[in-house]
Amino acid sequence: MRALTSFQLNPGSDDQGATLVFSGPMTVSSLGLADKDLRKIDGSIGEINVSDVTMMDTVGAWTVWRLSRDTGAKIIGCKDEPQKLIDAISKADSNAHSIRAPRLPLLQRVPEHIGTVMLNLGRGFLQVVGFLGQVILSAGSLFRHPGRFRPKALIHQMELVGVNSLAIIGLMSFLVGIVIAQQGAVQLRQFGAEIYTVNLVGRLTLRELGVLMTAIMVAGRSGSAFAAQIGTMKLTEEVDAMRTIGVSPMEALVVPRILATMIMMPLLGFYSAFLGIVGGAFLSTLTLGIPFFTFLSRVQEVVPLHDVWVGITKAPVFGLIVALAGCYQGMQVKNNAEEVGARTTAAVVMAIFTVIVLDAFFAVFFTNIGWG
Template sequence: MRELTDFQIEASAQGEGAKLAFRGPMTVSSLGLADARLRSLDESIAAIDLSGVTRMDTVGAWTVWRLSRDNDAKIIGCSEEAQKLVDAIRKADSNDHSVTAHRLPLLERVPAHVGMVMAGLGQGALQVLGFLGQVILSAGTLLRHPSRFRGKALVHQMELVGVNALAIIGLMSFLVGIVIAQQGAVQLRQFGAEIYTVNLVGRLTLRELGVLMTAIMVAGRSGSAFAAQLGTMKLTEEVDAMRTIGVSPMEALVVPRIAATMIMMPLLGFYSAFLGIIGGAFLSSLTLGIPFFTFLARVQEVVPLHDVWVGLTKAPVFGLIVALAGCYQGMQVKNNAEEVGTRTTAAVVMAIFTVIVLDAFFAVFFTNIGWG
């Protein structure tokens, strides 16, 4: 039978308050009923007698310390072991020593944070270069041993990256072409030059917006999928299992995704530019009085061929950046499922930012070589 804690209240002869005397064990298993009775006491307690206590744990020590603190009572008859527990509870419950985290002044904290961010960016850039080196080595290995290349995985990724994206990229490009034609016509109408809307739509979609908008869409759609898929495989230890059986994750997972994206990006970019021109021709036939097929014929006359080559040259580079960012971030997942979401977001941001920076570089480069 379980032994229960009992207590009694003895009146003090000096009238300074009652003495509360405990008997038996003061443990978590024996204080249930006694605790409810103790909380309903109305008497003023001047002393707490623990001489009759046989055992005490942390719950019993906290009960004694709470009674002592609330009634300003002294503790008597306490054994050495019980006294250590009560002192530990008193120290832990004391509010005299508040703990605050060390915080640098604002003028020091901001430069320190900026320095940490810049150091992290530098370290991340080195890691991305190392990852790119692994991709190149894996691609070289597959070129030397073509039988190890997974053609079905490549075709499957081409379907996911390219074929399944045709609808959303086509709709986006068609609407962007309409917007460019409408806004361009409004501005050119001030000079009586609405006919040059054809030049604006044709060159802008073929040279810049077609491949750029496609890269951004692929980054948000396929780049994020790469990061999430590979990150989940890292968490479920599928990547480690592949290494265990002698299969290279770079060859089986990363290279097919990068190759599929680089192959499909020029096709998607050209498809996007074509539908952008169709959108501009559709709006021009409705609002500018330029017949639909006349608009398309005029595009062939005013858009130089090198504009097409500019867009097709940038497309595989943008595809490499998007796929590399997604695969790199996915392969960096280590700890928990939350990191999958964090790395997926980082992959999209990294890809879009790098694509825009490279697009600016290409604009300057092609202008300097006479393809402006």
């Protein structure tokens, strides 16, 4: 039968406290029952006697040292080998010795953090450029070998990106058109120029807000879906399996999504701008006394044709950015399911930020070429 650890609490004088005497082995296999009773001991302990202990491992040494630390008792009768274990455990006490590295001074910590962020941005930029190069090579390969192109995958992605998002984009655009017309009319009324609400709604929706709001909605809806889908496939090693059987993930997963988004973005942008104008016409009919169809015909007179071309020109570029961000972040998933969520969030943030920056660039560019 396996020997168990036994102990006895011998009362002592009031100024010294009781003596706790251990006997038998003090190992991980023998301390189970004794440890429960040891934790119930109340009162002062002056000494811990381990002279009758026949064997002691790390668990036994830790038990003796813990009792000594908590009660302030002195350990007596300890042999050389158990004493080495107790000394080693006392030096590794996490309460007495901090395991955290000392914090750097503020003047050194801030530049170091900024440098780390800038290095990460540089690496990320190079990775994005490399990913874009892979997309171009894959598109060129499909152009040379059109039999490898998957039209069904393209049509399926066009349905997901375009057709399935018509409702939410239409509702959003209609409401944004109402808001623009209402706020514009309030401000223009101060100058007796409410009729120019038509100009404001028409030019703003066709030139800027129609395609910009659509790009933001597609980034939140489809860009995040791209990152989550490809990231999950990467996590479950489906992407590696495709490479194993000779199928290029870039040709099968990335290129159809990018093409579908670039094709659908101009259509969605024009659809969004049209419903924004309808929303403005609807509000103008109710509050400004401008008939609905008069508002629409007036839009044709006051909005120059190049405003339409500005929106249509920006749309495929925004679609490319949204699809690239989603597919790139999805292909970066490596370790665990938590990274899928992090990469999905990063895809939406990257797409929206880049779209807004490019929109500002386009605004300056078209103004300088006379399409302002």
